[in-house]
Amino acid sequence: MSIGLALIFGVMRVVNFAQGDFMMLGMYLTYFYAVAGAVDPLLGALLTLPPFFALGWLVHRGVLARVTGGGDPGRQHDAQLIVTLGLSLVITNATTMILTPTPRGIPTAYATQAFVVGPVLLNQARSYAFAMALVLAAAVYVFLTRTDVGKALRAAADDPEAAAYQGIDVRAMHGLAFGAGIALVAAAGGLLATYYPIEPTVAGNFIVLMFVAVVLGGLGSIPGAFVGGLVIGLVQSLTLLILPFQLQNTGVFIAFLLVLYLRPQGLFGRRLRTV
Amino acid sequence: MPPLARVLALVLVALPLTTAFPPPAPAAEDVKIALVAPLSGRWARQGQLKKMGAEMAIEEINSQGGIKALGGAKIVLREADAGDSVEKAVSAAQRVLTREKISAGIGSWLSSFTLGVTEVAERLQVPWLSLSYADSITERGFKYTFQTSPVSSLQAEQALELVSELAKKNNRPIKKAAIVGDNTAASMFFYKPLREKLLAAKGIELVVDDVWTPPLADATSIVQKLRSAQADIVFYGATNFPDSIQVLQKVKEFSVKSPIQGVGAWLVTPEYVKTVGKETLDNIQTVVAAHPMKGQEALVKKFVQRTGEPFMTQDPLCTYAHVWLIKEAIEQAKSADPKAIRDALAKIDLTSGPAATSLYPNRIKFDERGRRVGATPLIVQWQGGEPFTVVPTEVATRPITWHK
Numbered sequence: 001m002s003i004g005l006a007l008i009f010g011v012m013r014v015v016n017f018a019q020g021d022f023m024m025l026g027m028y029l030t031y032f033y034a035v036a037g038a039v040d041p042l043l044g045a046l047l048t049l050p051p052f053f054a055l056g057w058l059v060h061r062g063v064l065a066r067v068t069g070g071g072d073p074g075r076q077h078d079a080q081l082i083v084t085l086g087l088s089l090v091i092t093n094a095t096t097m098i099l100t101p102t103p104r105g106i107p108t109a110y111a112t113q114a115f116v117v118g119p120v121l122l123n124q125a126r127s128y129a130f131a132m133a134l135v136l137a138a139a140v141y142v143f144l145t146r147t148d149v150g151k152a153l154r155a156a157a158d159d160p161e162a163a164a165y166q167g168i169d170v171r172a173m174h175g176l177a178f179g180a181g182i183a184l185v186a187a188a189g190g191l192l193a194t195y196y197p198i199e200p201t202v203a204g205n206f207i208v209l210m211f212v213a214v215v216l217g218g219l220g221s222i223p224g225a226f227v228g229g230l231v232i233g234l235v236q237s238l239t240l241l242i243l244p245f246q247l248q249n250t251g252v253f254i255a256f257l258l259v260l261y262l263r264p265q266g267l268f269g270r271r272l273r274t275v
Numbered sequence: 276m277p278p279l280a281r282v283l284a285l286v287l288v289a290l291p292l293t294t295a296f297p298p299p300a301p302a303a304e305d306v307k308i309a310l311v312a313p314l315s316g317r318w319a320r321q322g323q324l325k326k327m328g329a330e331m332a333i334e335e336i337n338s339q340g341g342i343k344a345l346g347g348a349k350i351v352l353r354e355a356d357a358g359d360s361v362e363k364a365v366s367a368a369q370r371v372l373t374r375e376k377i378s379a380g381i382g383s384w385l386s387s388f389t390l391g392v393t394e395v396a397e398r399l400q401v402p403w404l405s406l407s408y409a410d411s412i413t414e415r416g417f418k419y420t421f422q423t424s425p426v427s428s429l430q431a432e433q434a435l436e437l438v439s440e441l442a443k444k445n446n447r448p449i450k451k452a453a454i455v456g457d458n459t460a461a462s463m464f465f466y467k468p469l470r471e472k473l474l475a476a477k478g479i480e481l482v483v484d485d486v487w488t489p490p491l492a493d494a495t496s497i498v499q500k501l502r503s504a505q506a507d508i509v510f511y512g513a514t515n516f517p518d519s520i521q522v523l524q525k526v527k528e529f530s531v532k533s534p535i536q537g538v539g540a541w542l543v544t545p546e547y548v549k550t551v552g553k554e555t556l557d558n559i560q561t562v563v564a565a566h567p568m569k570g571q572e573a574l575v576k577k578f579v580q581r582t583g584e585p586f587m588t589q590d591p592l593c594t595y596a597h598v599w600l601i602k603e604a605i606e607q608a609k610s611a612d613p614k615a616i617r618d619a620l621a622k623i624d625l626t627s628g629p630a631a632t633s634l635y636p637n638r639i640k641f642d643e644r645g646r647r648v649g650a651t652p653l654i655v656q657w658q659g660g661e662p663f664t665v666v667p668t669e670v671a672t673r674p675i676t677w678h679k
Contacts, residue, residue, distance in 0.1 A: 092315075093315065096315055096319060100323065101314075101315070101319030101320045101322075101323055102320055102323070102546055103320060103516045103517070103520075103546050103550070104546065104549065104550070105520065105546070105549055105550030105551070107549065107550065107551070107552055111524050111528075112524045112525075112527040112528045112551075112555070113528060114528050114529070121528070121529065123495070123525075123528060195521075195524060196517060196520070196521070197516055197517045197520045197546075197550055199317070199319075199320075199516070199517070200319075201315070201316050201317050201319070201359070202517065204317070204359075204490075205490040205517065209492075236492050236493065237493070237495075237496065240496045244485075245485040245486065245487050245496075245497065246458065246486055246487050246488060248487065248492050248493075249492060
């Protein structure tokens with residue numbers, strides 16, 4: 001989830017508030033695959049990649065590209081914040097209207113089964129989801145560091161102007177990054193749907209933590225977003241050893257504040273804005 | 276601004292406006308009832324169910340000739356979205372109650388919302404009917420608030436009484452209890468008397484007491500605790516569907532065998548069957564303010580045919596009863612004036628008709644605080660993928676079963 005967000009921010013400097021809503025749409029698509037085509041949600045999650053890549057690309061072309069790139073950088077930030085926030089509201093409410101607020105779930109056997117590893121019980125659905133997330137993260141990493149397109153993408157992220165001088169189509173790179181970011185979060189939604197109920201407002205349960213993971217890992221850093229996600233999970237579980245249950249997320253935010261205080265650029269971040 | 280961005284901006288600006296204009300004005304003599312319920316956000320499903328009940332009652336009343344005392348006036352519903360926070364609920368109530376003359380109101384499902392919404396109704400002097408459970412709703416000396424449900428603390432007392440009796444009968448007396456759930460108002464008022472006196476009075480030890488603010492991040496540690504504590508009963512209050520699903524999936528995964536006693540009708544909605552399966556649900560029971568009872572088969576059948584829902588639960592049933600109750604009050608007041616309706620509600624004593632027969636016991640009379648006299652909770656239990664009223668036995672649709 002966070003990796004998609006990091007990719008979008010890293011390349012485009014766009015804070016995408018609608019990220020969680022694309023995740024929700026990914027969950028629904030996986031659900032419809034499972035209901036209509038009896039596709040296992042683990043496979044269904046992968047099948048959300050192509051359509052959501054296209055959707056992301058279209059959204060970028062039709063909406064976001066018009067408020068980013070060129071012009072006054074200060075104003076751009078305001079505009080894209082409002083656009084992504086607006087997108088988020090439109091997607092949530094349109095989904096509530098069209099698909100009704102009734103929660104849905106994909107009943108899978110592995111959601112309620114566990115691998116027994118010595119004294120530890122590992123939930124099967126979560127283990128599969130984790131393994132798939134690892135594979136996707138590795139694929140993104142290899143793509144960014146080993147392929148020409150990936151390198152061009154990073155060049156566009158580092159210095160759009162210089163990249164353009166090298167003959168890189170920065171606008172196309174932004175479209176690619178947004179499409180890939182949306183596709184990744186949709187696939188993450190599909191994996192989540194193996195054990196989490198689906199409803200139009202599900203994004204709200206995740207979006208804040210998603211942003212925390214990205215900032216924790218260092219804005220725009222792909223490995224950082226991955227590690228940030230892991231750190232949140234660990235801190236959440238470990239917090240329970242010392243704090244009462246109600247304060248589960250307090251630990252996460254304390255860790256977050258500590259990281260920001262001691263290392264403002266995040267765990268893996270580079271200093272982004274210099275004066 | 277580029278043209279597309281302009282269009283998008285227009286859409287964004289216009290969207291809220293479409294909800295700000297009321298639907299076409301009704302004929303002058305129509306009686307308007309407000310329904311303030313969550314129609315978006317994480318409790319939207321419950322609001323949707325409430326709306327179904329209200330619409331069914333209104334259709335019945337209007338097709339039977341409307342309100343006779345007002346020359347056959349029709350009832351129309353004005354719904355307002357309480358959203359997912361108390362602030363949104365309050366502003367929705369303010370909007371709907373000040374925009375036009377509303378004779379009476381219903382809502383807003385979650386006790387925390389109802390507490391806020393009834394303050395608005397009290398200030399604007401509009402009688403308000405609520406199914407919410409929290410004790411505090413009718414502890415503020417309000418004149419316009421009427422609570423048809425038994426309050427949370429009473430539900431706790433009766434639920435504990437019932438489960439300890441059942442457990443004893445099945446030779447597995449309750450020695451250890453657990454409390455697991457969120458911190459919304461109705462749940463909190465349910466746990467409080469258990470923690471403070473009821474459990475201790477029965478010599479029951481409280482072994483797990485975990486309460487969270489929704490949404491729940493992960494249920495693993497809670498259910499692990501339940502597994503190792505092996506409580507003889509789990510008092511369960513996870514009103515938010517995804518939270519509850521996470522807990523129940525873990526209960527199955529870790530094969531926790533403790534019987535589960537819920538509080539509230541959120542635990543008996545149809546989508547549970549599809550998400551966790553009927554085997555996991557079997558024998559899980561919950562204490563509710565209303566559920567179809569013996570003798571209401573025709574009503575349930577009509578509801579199912581109308582809505583396509585697999586069964587009827589507390590939320591549509593209570594709202595159905597509330598609309599009928601408002602109708603009766605208007606008949607007695609012979610006026611659509613909110614104050615006159617309030618006075619009629621304060622004096623009403625109904626023992627027959629659709630409103631009275633939908634609630635247990637079949638009598639609607641309010642005390643000076645606005646609580647329904649004699650209101651008693653029902654116990655509803657999942658059996659084979661459907662929830663049935665199992666207690667009290669005289670209105671039960673199935674006999675109760677206890678965990679093996």
